[in-house]
Amino acid sequence: MNSDFKLITGIEVELSDKIKSAYTENEDGFEAVVSAEKISQLVNSFTALLDEPVFFFLELPKNADENDEGYDVYYLDNCTIPVAKAIMKRYGELLVQDGISRFGFGSHSSNEEVYVMNYQQICIYSPEKTRARALLGDLGIEKTDKLHTMWEGFSEDTPGICMRVDVNGENVFDIPENLKSEGMYKAKA
DSSP states (O other): OOSSSOOOTTEEOOOOTTOOSEEEEETTEEEEEOOHHHHHHHHHHHHHHSOSSEEEEEEEEOOGGGTOOSEEEEEEEEEOHHHHHHHHHHHHHHHHHOSSOEEEEEETTTOOEEEEOGGGEEEEEOSSHHHHHHHHHHTTOEEOSSOOOGGGGOOSSSOOEEOOOOBTTBOGGGHHHHTGGGTOEEOOO
């Protein structure tokens, strides 16, 4: 077990020694696997670099009784950087620790985006890579030729488990309702 890499509360997996905070570069930006304690800082730091207006998005698993797999996507458009910071201050722990949701922030004008996915994988879309590369390095997230993800260790005997997390009596399904008055809406399928 890798003791340097910390799991978020909302997942249970057998952690390989190969898993570490690391990233690879691709044509569109970066793919990373990030230890739990570094996720909020990465999101906050990258979001602070975005050109305004920015947007916040949240992907939630569809309701089980809708007989539909996949995610509902919610957006809060035309935010300022201070609003994005406020969202992370208010909901950051819940967003990061939850195992079933995915979220991120992006810029309407530069098309840059940070996208936090399942099992602590993060994609950064950024045509201008210098700032993002420096940010990853500052957080101790190393560049690697081969990114190892938690998916590699899944089998019938050792499946990955994602769980909903409650923080201060709230869960991720409360966020769209709480931000509805601010303009958060559900994307049409």
